[in-house]
Amino acid sequence: MMEPEAPRPPLRVLELYSGIGGMHFALKESCIAAEVVAAIDINTVANEVYKHNFPNTYLCPKTIEGMTVDEFNRLDFDMILMSPPCQPFTRIGSQKDVLDPRTKSFLHILDILPRLSKTPKYILLENVKGFETSVARDNLIKTLESCRYTYQAFLLSPTTLGIPNSRLRYFLIAKFRPDTFCFQTFNQILEHFPDHDSTDLKLTEVSSLNQTLSTDGNKKEQNNSESCADNSKSQANETLLYKLETSGHVKQKQNQDNNLSMQMIQDFLEEGLQDPSPYFIPPKFLLRYALILDIVGQTCRRSVCFTKGYGHYVEGTGSVLKTASDVELALVFQSFETISEDEKLTQLSKLKLRYFTPREIANLHGFPPDFSMYYVFLRKFR
Known part of the structure; x- marks a missing residue:
């Protein structure tokens, strides 16, 4: 034997x-x-x-x-x-x-x-x-x-x-x-x-x-676009609907959100978040960057890549979360270019936009629940 x-x-x-x-x-x-x-x-x-x-x-x-x-x-x-x-x-x-x-x-x-x-x-x-x-x-x-x-x-x-x-x-x-x-x-x-x-x-x-790593394609990917360069060019010629979104951009995001093979953002959110106030986007940032923010809701199935500057800078550093589930994004940005700054801020505040927390970003990066961010991560938002 x-x-x-x-x-x-x-x-x-x-x-x-x-x-x-x-x-x-x-x-x-x-x-x-x-x-x-x-x-x-x-x-x-x-x-x-x-x-x-x-x-x-x-x-x-x-x-x-x-x-x-x-x-x-x-x-x-x-x-x-x-x-x-x-x-x-x-x-x-x-x-x-x-x-x-x-x-x-x-x-x-x-x-x-x-x-x-x-x-x-x-x-x-x-x-x-x-x-x-x-x-x-x-x-x-x-x-x-x-x-x-x-x-x-x-x-x-x-x-x-x-x-x-x-x-x-x-x-x-x-x-x-x-x-x-x-x-x-x-x-x-x-x-x-x-x-x-x-x-x-x-x-x-x-x-x-x-041959595919063209400048245009690279910029589109940085903004979480996984479509080909031809689609990007055709979308650029379309009429803007709201924000800086064309019908092509909206359709692409809808397709991503309808992809049932993806989990929803809500599955990665921090449970029992006692005080979300440190993560809400300051009014001055809302007014300045509202049109270029990548905004996702809790039932979305997409978000863009988070970078080192997230929490300190807004442009191109990662998605932000719309916590007001009963407010439609398109309605908030209707006639946005023709209203005053005070009215814009009133409209934007309805969305209750906030940054993702360090724990939520860790979840989206695949870190297990027992991973501890310790106090150093909190410095980004305190």
Whole structure:
């Protein structure tokens, strides 16, 4: 009689750019037998949150580019999780790519990887859309191939999981050979999770993807538009109905709200919010930015990407919530251009617009209920 196979020891995981612990929480949710042996980040605020949620994990407040090969080797890790700085690749940034000093740490990792005494079995990288066409990404692929990794890239959004928030991101997973992927595709990016029972995988070739990243398309995506560039151009020529909305914009949002595969915003709202007053939008912001706010209701099934400036800035930083469920948005903005500022403010106040709370944003980003934002997040609104 054969003896049962001994259980494998947990994977030793190195978490680079650990931030507030999003990768760590995802690792826990995956139910993979793994232990984060070290987390590395220099952001002091993020480190406070990380330590509060993972007090038993070794957290190293050090620059990655300041770490030597010997220091990495001593950690003896099997897997790397990392989300390098996205500013060099984001569409609204300077797009300096590898010329941006913030890529220095990532390039250091690529330099270190071939020189490690033990090659990690697995690597997971996350970054913004735009990274897939960067020189930094080309350097990553060259390093992976030279180190005998097989890899697969994805462009995925929380909407893929039914979460009503558009946050398109680039992911790459790599396995040290001879491990491979059963859904391996070469020079292609999967745009949804692979289905082993389906051959109808939606693929985007990297070469054709370059052609679609036009300036107009990028601007539309920043405003949570997932339509093609042709639709964007035709909508631009339509008559404005209210706010800055054309019939095309309204129809697109209605289609999103009618998509039953998405959960409603109300499923992600903070229960028992005692005092919402710190989150209500100040009157001066309402008057100045009313026409460009992305306003969603509790029964909507969509919201735009939240950015670092949310709560401090209004334009392009994320959706705001209409808490007055019995007030129609279109009626509030009727004849908006012809009334006085006092009348505008009276109309806008009927909507009871507020920012999403830190807990609600965490919910929309997939953080579990036991994630604690600690006091540091509240500084944004106090």
